[in-house]
Amino acid sequence: MTDVAAGKPIPGLMQSRAAQWVRANLFSSWLNTAITLVIAYFLIKVLVAVLSWALFNAVWTVENNNTQACRAVQGMGACWAVIAEKYRFILFGTYPYEQQWRELAAIVTFIALYGISAMRRFWSLRLLYVWIAGLVLIGVVMWGGVFGLPVVETDRWGGLVITLILATFGIAVAFPIGVLLALGRRSDMPAIKTLSVVYIEAIRGVPLVSLLFMASVMLPLFLPEGVNINKLLRAQVAMIMFASAYLAEVVRGGLQAIPKGQYEAASALGLSYWQKTGLIILPQALRLVIPPLVNTFIGLFKDTSLVVIIGIYDLLDAAKTTVNTDPEWRGFGVEAYLFVSIIYFIFCFAMSKYSQHVEADLARARRR
Amino acid sequence: MPSATAPARSPAGPMIELRHVNKWYAEFHVLRDINLNVTRGEKIVICGPSGSGKSTMIRCINRLEEHQQGQIIVEGVELTGDVRNIDAVRREVGMVFQQFNLFPHLTVLENLTLAPIWVRKMPKREAEEMAMSYLNRVHIPEQAKKYPGQLSGGQQQRVAIARSLCMKPKIMLFDEPTSALDPEMVKEVLDVMIELAHEGMTMLCVTHEMGFARAVADTVIFMDRGEIVESDRPSEFFSHPKSDRTKLFLSQILGH
Numbered sequence: 088m089t090d091v092a093a094g095k096p097i098p099g100l101m102q103s104r105a106a107q108w109v110r111a112n113l114f115s116s117w118l119n120t121a122i123t124l125v126i127a128y129f130l131i132k133v134l135v136a137v138l139s140w141a142l143f144n145a146v147w148t149v150e151n152n153n154t155q156a157c158r159a160v161q162g163m164g165a166c167w168a169v170i171a172e173k174y175r176f177i178l179f180g181t182y183p184y185e186q187q188w189r190e191l192a193a194i195v196t197f198i199a200l201y202g203i204s205a206m207r208r209f210w211s212l213r214l215l216y217v218w219i220a221g222l223v224l225i226g227v228v229m230w231g232g233v234f235g236l237p238v239v240e241t242d243r244w245g246g247l248v249i250t251l252i253l254a255t256f257g258i259a260v261a262f263p264i265g266v267l268l269a270l271g272r273r274s275d276m277p278a279i280k281t282l283s284v285v286y287i288e289a290i291r292g293v294p295l296v297s298l299l300f301m302a303s304v305m306l307p308l309f310l311p312e313g314v315n316i317n318k319l320l321r322a323q324v325a326m327i328m329f330a331s332a333y334l335a336e337v338v339r340g341g342l343q344a345i346p347k348g349q350y351e352a353a354s355a356l357g358l359s360y361w362q363k364t365g366l367i368i369l370p371q372a373l374r375l376v377i378p379p380l381v382n383t384f385i386g387l388f389k390d391t392s393l394v395v396i397i398g399i400y401d402l403l404d405a406a407k408t409t410v411n412t413d414p415e416w417r418g419f420g421v422e423a424y425l426f427v428s429i430i431y432f433i434f435c436f437a438m439s440k441y442s443q444h445v446e447a448d449l450a451r452a453r454r455r
Numbered sequence: 456m457p458s459a460t461a462p463a464r465s466p467a468g469p470m471i472e473l474r475h476v477n478k479w480y481a482e483f484h485v486l487r488d489i490n491l492n493v494t495r496g497e498k499i500v501i502c503g504p505s506g507s508g509k510s511t512m513i514r515c516i517n518r519l520e521e522h523q524q525g526q527i528i529v530e531g532v533e534l535t536g537d538v539r540n541i542d543a544v545r546r547e548v549g550m551v552f553q554q555f556n557l558f559p560h561l562t563v564l565e566n567l568t569l570a571p572i573w574v575r576k577m578p579k580r581e582a583e584e585m586a587m588s589y590l591n592r593v594h595i596p597e598q599a600k601k602y603p604g605q606l607s608g609g610q611q612q613r614v615a616i617a618r619s620l621c622m623k624p625k626i627m628l629f630d631e632p633t634s635a636l637d638p639e640m641v642k643e644v645l646d647v648m649i650e651l652a653h654e655g656m657t658m659l660c661v662t663h664e665m666g667f668a669r670a671v672a673d674t675v676i677f678m679d680r681g682e683i684v685e686s687d688r689p690s691e692f693f694s695h696p697k698s699d700r701t702k703l704f705l706s707q708i709l710g711h
Binding site for chain 1: 559
């Protein structure tokens, strides 16, 4: 069928092949024909309903926050006007309105850093410096206080940039910790092994939500008077602790798949433990676990939305606030949630596609 | 327990000395009172039925396995729990494995240069030149840029031999180097080993290639149930085996 759509030559032949496929797969017996027809009926009905809601009956813009038009079609048509009107709050949260370009700049910098990092030809030590420079730039732009930028406290940061900060630092810090924990769990040294096992099992045994609560409520109780750790930082630490335990188990899976002979050959050549691990074992082990690793990264990216429970306004919470606080726009949650879903999807799908690309790349180079 | 003091290096003494070495895997007594001296340039072939402890014995020499009793002294350094001693010994001892154990994520050239660069701190260019010279010696310089998975078994094993030689070892251990090979590839590996023997390398080979033993071995050792049952020059060993166990074993492997 796709061949037909692609307009390949010999249309007659293709046509008949498509017809054969249809007959063989959809109409091979009277029962199959009946099932095909029923499914097609429902598919068309759903498609028509979705299209008329999302496109044909939708309201795209309204004047002066006047949501009458939206209310009129509620239930039959989407009110995309809520996005047009509120996208800045959803994306940038409670950051001062006239300063929101700074958050945009931070988001663009993040995406640029991701883009550069994805390209193999930039993989060198210099990339680390680029990252440090980029993160410093993001920090300066977000915080302000220099170059005439007014200071914006982290309490007022919100929206997509919070999601990106939590996810980026979460993955970047949790991953090396996870690798060390995985190595620790397989260590010959009983103390290190026990510590790793206890940490991993303890963290995996509690929900992220409770970890976030502990970081936000309990941690300050243990700290000396006057020491106050930033709320965002506390959430970040909780996310890192959580993700590192999961990543450790993923990496351990990879380590277990490496044959003993690889360790022995490396030992026989006189490589030290860290040389063996860094040059021989990890490069092979991590390659094996790219799919579950990316799975965990994607999970972490979406788990950042749980920080709302300790009062940090990430992307999802900004959307919720939009449709809950402004009486004019109350009730248009579906549209706002769809909007943020699409943003989440873009990032997660990009990660997924990229991991497939890396896997294919590595498989091409090293056929076993 | 082996004593902690390592005797001073003496060039006149044996290169490898095993004194009353015992090893157990839990209850299983895998090495029983092994005594063995290997002199510089000596080629020893070790044979015996599977499970006789022959692989375990040579793996104790570079401490891939730990012995529990007795002493193992390599080039004047006693193998104890001391990591420095283990590292010192491993720098002098190369090993070739039955399953090649090449690093599949590295090219042939990178497999060869990895240890010289990281362990010997050799400059990369120099390491690559040396690696190419060893690839020439094992007759596969044209495979340098390929990955191990793209080579035949025989080629992989020759790369593994070259990889060990790149560390300029004084002793080479071979643990059934041809057992995992298709028959038509055995010869190319044995030829490389014979060339190495002729160059004067000290070699311990666990193998059932009796043709190889006849051609290069100074001593053939027969092991059974964790013991060295018989140790002799190949001519004597093959023509006048002394123990019944040796006779039985030889009849089994030479019989067909």
